[in-house]
Amino acid sequence: MKCSRIQEWVSLEIDQQLPPENVRHLQDHLQACEDCRGFREDLQIGLRMLHATDPVLPDNFDWKLQLRLSQTLRETARDAEYPWHQEQSGWRRWFARAGFSAGLGMAAVLAVAVLAPGTVVPQGDRGGSVAVAEEPLRLPVQTTANDDSFLDSSRRPIESFGTFGSRNSLSRSVSTGDGLGGRALSGFSDPGFQRIRRLEQEVQSMQRLMGKKDTEIMSLKARVDSLSGRAVDTD
Amino acid sequence: MNLSLDSQYPGPRNGAEGVKDIRDEDLIVLVQKGHRRAFDEIVARYKGRLFSFTLRMVKDPSLAEEMTQETLIRVYMHADKYREIAKFSTWVFTIATNLVRNRMRQVSRAPRMLSLNPVPDEDEHPVDPADPHADPSRDVESEELGRLINEATAKIPEKYRVPFLLREVDQLSYEEIQQVTGLKLGTVRSRINRARNRFRQNIKPLLRNETLLADLERIEARAMAEDED
Structure with missing residues (x-):
């Protein structure tokens, strides 16, 4: 063999x-x-x-394990009660990271652009100068182009957005920088805009307050855990 | 399960003595019910074996300690997922083995940093990954022998080393190793055999070292005396 x-x-x-x-x-x-x-x-x-020669664990292993387990339990409890802390996907994650204030800011810009009278409007016909809109801006669906062109972006030239003006005229007006002033900026002192700013500040202060409360809740929960004997205890 | 757990278990604040005689599979049921002492007992039973296994796989004592903690935390957090279709030890070592394998895969994928200055400075002490300074062996002779054995074990290829350590260090049966690794029983048998062959080749120089053999005798005698105490 x-x-x-x-x-x-x-x-x-x-x-x-x-x-x-x-x-x-x-x-x-x-x-x-x-x-x-x-x-x-x-x-x-x-x-x-x-x-x-079996290796021996350090004496403080149990203590470190308890610490880490308590931390994991706290995080799990937080995720269960505040699901928005968990990992999200796509646009939800973007909004979660950028914060509600970013969304409000975007809304404010849109609101000023659409609703405020006397908004800055570049006009292609005037060769790069910035003019004041004589009437509120119209949404794309209100353009002179037919409705099908709005649905089909490939067939929708930017000029068809009516009073928004052409891409060229916009870039020209921005690059030359002329004509900004007076009535053109009056939309930023509009009461509607001020209200949006106030709301944004309120949201920010509420978020700060929620953060503090969140921390307090977590520490109280950890205390309750240790008192009720749910956490790992080495004593 | 017919076992009256609540009558056997003294409660979370009545000391760990009451859980000493309970088998692992019943302890984890107690953990599922929220008994903290049952988890403490599981930690006491498994931490040494898990640390020994992970250290001999990853070589780095602090990393091995971290992975031992991670395994035990996963046991606690996912206790409700355990079903008694497999032995509890098999479940625990499956978690540990997966963690170790993932970690080793990450390490092997990470780009290696090459020094542009290969000559170390006089006051610079190169770090030996198998250095037992953080490895809390009991004394100098045990440390030296432990270091050499760790080196010899680390030279065994990973695919042989996993079943070998599960058998030698964690004392799992061939069937349990089969469940942990997902290998066929014949493959488990042959891999353990190959690992032992490699191990024997690696330790051969140590076997001619009289000092190390004397150290072994002393360590074993001391361990026996401690057991008797």
Whole structure:
């Protein structure tokens, strides 16, 4: 019998997995073969060394585990009660990160642009100058182009947005920078705009307050956990 | 389960003595019911074996400690997912093995930093990953032997080392190792055999070292005396 097979049997014998009918063959071979006998002795001493040198954990392991587990429990409780803390996807994540204030800011800009009288309006016909709209801006659906062109963006030239003016005229007016002033900026002092600013500030202060309350709740929960014995305790 | 757990379990504040005789599979049921002491007992039973396994896989003591913690936290957080279709130890070591494998995969994928200055400064001490300073072995002789054994173990290829350590360090049966690793029983058997062959090759120089052999005798005698106490 080959020594490689016998050494496989030695491994099985160590684990008490060798069938009884093979034990006798193994013993006979080991008596006759010095190499295989050496193999078994080396392995036995090596495994004794492995078991004798089992590493020991640091004394503060339980304490560190308790700390980490308490932290994990707090985070889990927070995620359960405040689902918006959890990872979101797509536009929800963007809004969660940018904050509600960014959304409000965008809404404010849109509101000023659409609703405020006397908004800055670049007009292509006037060769780069900035003019004041004589009437409120119209939404794209109100353009002179037919409704189908609005639905199909590929067939919708930017000029068709009526009083918004052409892309070229807009870029020209911005690059030249002329004509800004007076009535053109009156939309920013509009009461509607001021109200939006106030609301935005209120939202920010409420968010700060919620953050503080959140922290307080978490610390109270951790205290309740430790008092009711739900957290891991090493005492 | 017919076991009357509440009558056997003394409650979370009555000390850990009452849970000592409860088997693992019943302890985890108690953990599912919110008994903290049952989890403490699981920690006491498994932390050493888990640390030993992870340290010999990843070599870095602080990383091994972190992974031991992570395994036990997962046991606690996902206790409700355990069903007694497998032994509890199999479930625990499956978690640990997956964590270790993921970690080793991350490490192998991470780009290696090459020093532009290969000659170390005089006051610069190169860090040996197998250095046992943070490895809390009990004394100098045990530390030295432990370091050499760790090195010999680390040289075994990972695919052989996992079943080998599950068998030798964690004392799982072949069937349990099969469940943990997802390998066939014959593959488990042959991989353990191959790992032992490699291990024997790696430790051969140590076996001729009389000092190390004497250290082994002393360590074993001390351990035996501690057990008797």
